[in-house]
Amino acid sequence: MEDLTPLTNLQQIPEGAPRKKMSERQPLLLQSDASDYEGSRGSSARPIRNSPPDNTLVNVHSEDSLAAASGSGDDEHGSAADKASYNPTLHRTLEHPTSNFDTLIHLLKGNIGTGILAMPDAFKNAGLYVGLFGTMIMGAICTHCMHMLVNCSHELCRRLQQPALDFSEVAYCSFETGPLGLRRYSQLARRIVTTFLFITQIGFCCVYFLFVALNIKDVMDHYYKINVHIYLLLMLVPMILLNLVRNLKYLTPVSLIAAILTVAGLAISFSYMLHDLPDVHTVKPIATWATLPLYFGTAIYAFEGIGVVLPLENNMRTPEDFGGTTGVLNTGMVIVACLYTSVGFFGYLKYGEDVKGSITLNLPQGDTLSQLVRITMAVAIFLSYTLQFYVPVNIVEPFVRSHFDTTRAKDLSATVLRIVLVTFTFLLATCIPNLGSIISLVGAVSSSALALIAPPIIEMITFYNVGYGRYNWMLWKDFLILIFGLGGFVFGTWASLAQILNDRTH
Numbered sequence: 001m002e003d004l005t006p007l008t009n010l011q012q013i014p015e016g017a018p019r020k021k022m023s024e025r026q027p028l029l030l031q032s033d034a035s036d037y038e039g040s041r042g043s044s045a046r047p048i049r050n051s052p053p054d055n056t057l058v059n060v061h062s063e064d065s066l067a068a069a070s071g072s073g074d075d076e077h078g079s080a081a082d083k084a085s086y087n088p089t090l091h092r093t094l095e096h097p098t099s100n101f102d103t104l105i106h107l108l109k110g111n112i113g114t115g116i117l118a119m120p121d122a123f124k125n126a127g128l129y130v131g132l133f134g135t136m137i138m139g140a141i142c143t144h145c146m147h148m149l150v151n152c153s154h155e156l157c158r159r160l161q162q163p164a165l166d167f168s169e170v171a172y173c174s175f176e177t178g179p180l181g182l183r184r185y186s187q188l189a190r191r192i193v194t195t196f197l198f199i200t201q202i203g204f205c206c207v208y209f210l211f212v213a214l215n216i217k218d219v220m221d222h223y224y225k226i227n228v229h230i231y232l233l234l235m236l237v238p239m240i241l242l243n244l245v246r247n248l249k250y251l252t253p254v255s256l257i258a259a260i261l262t263v264a265g266l267a268i269s270f271s272y273m274l275h276d277l278p279d280v281h282t283v284k285p286i287a288t289w290a291t292l293p294l295y296f297g298t299a300i301y302a303f304e305g306i307g308v309v310l311p312l313e314n315n316m317r318t319p320e321d322f323g324g325t326t327g328v329l330n331t332g333m334v335i336v337a338c339l340y341t342s343v344g345f346f347g348y349l350k351y352g353e354d355v356k357g358s359i360t361l362n363l364p365q366g367d368t369l370s371q372l373v374r375i376t377m378a379v380a381i382f383l384s385y386t387l388q389f390y391v392p393v394n395i396v397e398p399f400v401r402s403h404f405d406t407t408r409a410k411d412l413s414a415t416v417l418r419i420v421l422v423t424f425t426f427l428l429a430t431c432i433p434n435l436g437s438i439i440s441l442v443g444a445v446s447s448s449a450l451a452l453i454a455p456p457i458i459e460m461i462t463f464y465n466v467g468y469g470r471y472n473w474m475l476w477k478d479f480l481i482l483i484f485g486l487g488g489f490v491f492g493t494w495a496s497l498a499q500i501l502n503d504r505t506h
Helices: 034-039 063-070 079-084 100-111 119-126 128-160 167-176 182-222 226-242 248-273 292-303 306-314 328-352 369-399 407-431 435-462 470-504
Strands: none
Touching: 034 182, 034 306, 034 369, 063 306, 063 407, 100 306, 100 328, 119 128, 119 470, 128 167, 128 306, 128 328, 128 435, 128 470, 167 182, 167 306, 167 435, 182 226, 182 435, 182 470, 226 306, 226 407, 248 328, 248 369, 292 328, 306 328, 306 435, 435 470
16 A cells, blocks of 8 residues: 555444343354345435544544443343344444545555556566566455455444444454454454554655655766765655644645656656567566565555555445445556556566666656656655655554643654654665665565455454355465465565665675
8 A cells, every 4th residue: 555645534433232242153143244234235325514624534433432342242232133234334424525436546546656666676576477467466366355354344343333443443343352262362453453554654654765865866866976865864854844744634735746746757657668668578477486575575565555445435425336346446456456567567578677676767867758757756755755654653643642741742742753753764764775675575564464464364253253154265265365465474574684685785
């Protein structure tokens, strides 16, 4: 995932009556299919407030409220029939609901960033045809995992009668209402997902830092050569100043400019890639087994947009249009998969084994237009850093502020936190100056955990009380995805670290 555009998600949590305690294997819903949810929610309109959005990320569910909802089974109210009839979308009160088109744009923006520019390097590690079919398969699996997460959210919302849940809350509630032996790990599940979200976003920020520095260096090398660490150091102060802006309202124009520059840069890069393409026999159709884990890390890094899925669905005016065969999610991910496959295929075919960690670094050195592309993409990614950085700050800042009493001390601590985190990403980018290696490492470690490992675990636990379908097909499917994700996590991390250490010794 790349660009996690923060979305306003203000919801009211109804104070429902406490519910009857259920045994471990008792069905929690009379009708638990996702199709029932789809069919029950299109009839009545949801309440919508038209006041201006607050432009901040708001956690609508405290730990106390979720614990009360999941643990309120001691009363005789709240039967399975009541839960089956509960439609969470009718209880969402949104400050600024998004249309289907708005959601599609956010979804595309959330998945398209530096990862798409690294896809030719991924194809080099996989081979032309393995990369071609592997990327399409990877896209299908990641999209299915996004659907799994949304379906689990729907199931848990009805079960607990909550209007909406985010990623970490879905993990918490699945354990809290799952098998009795696992309920003690509900808080741990929440913390693990939150930690990986933090690691993923910090990793993205490191990639952004290094991407900007390398592209500026590539332009300036035409005139005089300076070490990439100098460019990283020159970027540090303006990056800190930009990230001291706390109100997202003032960053909206910055985000718009970044999006326009990204589209322009990609369009011009495509024109270079498609010019004078060589024969397909000039590149490897299949790479070695040793480099395939590097391909996995880069590809899953590019596809990791699962963090934006629930915020987008929760903020839709018509959330019933998000899923389905021709829904917003499938439409957006098909576009994303086609773009990734095209850039990877033609980029590797054009530049072969000489392809670099970002396709912009392969454009002609002395060509004015190619220099403009590098500058354009560098500025776009520099401006996008702020939105990526907002997510980890939003995770850590409440904890830091809670240790201080006065408003002035709280604000000062928040400012220091921002400076420290930006400096931390700068130091990480300085330590790993290989763009391809750091992208593959971030993808293998954190993106695979969120996109391929967490969803099947959550689904297995969520539907433990409901059932896994005929012949337990859902359970077998989840096991296969989990094994695939764990394999990519282990071997991708190992291969990325080995490449980083090898680069540092040479």
